Amino acid sequence: xxxxxxxxxxxxxSIVLVAVIxxxxxxxxxxxxxxxxxxxxxxxxxxxxxxxxxxxxGITSSSALIGCIIGSALSGFFASNLGRKxxxxxxxxxxxxxxxxxxxxxxxxFDYGVPSxxxxxxxxxxxxxxxxxxxxxSAICPMYIAEIAPSxxxxxxxxxxxxxxxxxxxxxxxxxxxxxxxxxxPVIKAIEGVNQILNPEAAAWTTEIGWRxxxxxxxxxxxVFALLVLFVPETPRYLAMSGxxxxxxxxxx
Numbered sequence: 001x002x003x004x005x006x007x008x009x010x011x012x013x014s015i016v017l018v019a020v021i022x023x024x025x026x027x028x029x030x031x032x033x034x035x036x037x038x039x040x041x042x043x044x045x046x047x048x049x050x051x052x053x054x055x056x057x058g059i060t061s062s063s064a065l066i067g068c069i070i071g072s073a074l075s076g077f078f079a080s081n082l083g084r085k086x087x088x089x090x091x092x093x094x095x096x097x098x099x100x101x102x103x104x105x106x107x108x109x110f111d112y113g114v115p116s117x118x119x120x121x122x123x124x125x126x127x128x129x130x131x132x133x134x135x136x137x138s139a140i141c142p143m144y145i146a147e148i149a150p151s152x153x154x155x156x157x158x159x160x161x162x163x164x165x166x167x168x169x170x171x172x173x174x175x176x177x178x179x180x181x182x183x184x185x186p187v188i189k190a191i192e193g194v195n196q197i198l199n200p201e202a203a204a205w206t207t208e209i210g211w212r213x214x215x216x217x218x219x220x221x222x223x224v225f226a227l228l229v230l231f232v233p234e235t236p237r238y239l240a241m242s243g244x245x246x247x248x249x250x251x252x253x
Contacts, residue, residue: 035176071135
């Protein structure tokens with residue numbers, strides 16, 4: 001491909017921007033918990049079948065990192081056996097499912113708005129799914145960009161992915177801020193060793209629905225990413241490795 005031509009450059013940049021959305025989702029997914037943290041904690045503190053301690057909350061808040069470990073460990077296998085493009089699509093689907101599941105972990109099995117230990121397990125499962133998406137995206141997005149970009153601007157284009165990660169974190173902070181609006185976050189304090197909500201009425205909306213909306217907001221960029229990935233080409237390197245030299249040349253031409 002002659003990247004000196006305006007049309008070719010536009011095509012290249014559009015492909016790279018699609019992959020960069022994966023980096024944005026990386027940042028978005030890892031930072032969304034920052035705004036939902038207190039509402040989520042207050043919600044599960046209302047469970048009647050177990051005590052939602054600070055330790056359990058810490059595990060819940062960081063459960064996506066478990067998925068990150070799994071996703072990053074599997075990223076090489078996915079990229080080598082399924083291709084870079086298909087792996088990005090899988091990451092996008094995982095981000096999307098995680099967003100919907102974190103918003104509505106009661107789906108099919110539980111009563112809406114009734115906290116329980118089983119519901120907590122379901123919620124963490126969906127967060128782990130998103131973490132797997134993060135792990136895949138962390139390795140495969142820069143890999144895809146590096147393999148699709150010409151050597152003279154490869155470093156610049158790969159750096160876009162890192163920028164997108166930080167930008168995704170910034171975006172979700174603003175999204176969480178807008179969702180919270182004039183509503184209050186729960187004020188939680190340990191009294192005689194037991195966590196209690198000091199402003200239950202003022203924080204009722206955040207406890208019941210606010211944290212859910214913060215998580216589901218990720219479904220928008222995740223859905224866009226998964227759809228757009230369907231229209232980008234596989235990388236020439238992977239096609240050549242798979243013995244599809246003709247297709248690799250088509251991408252390069």
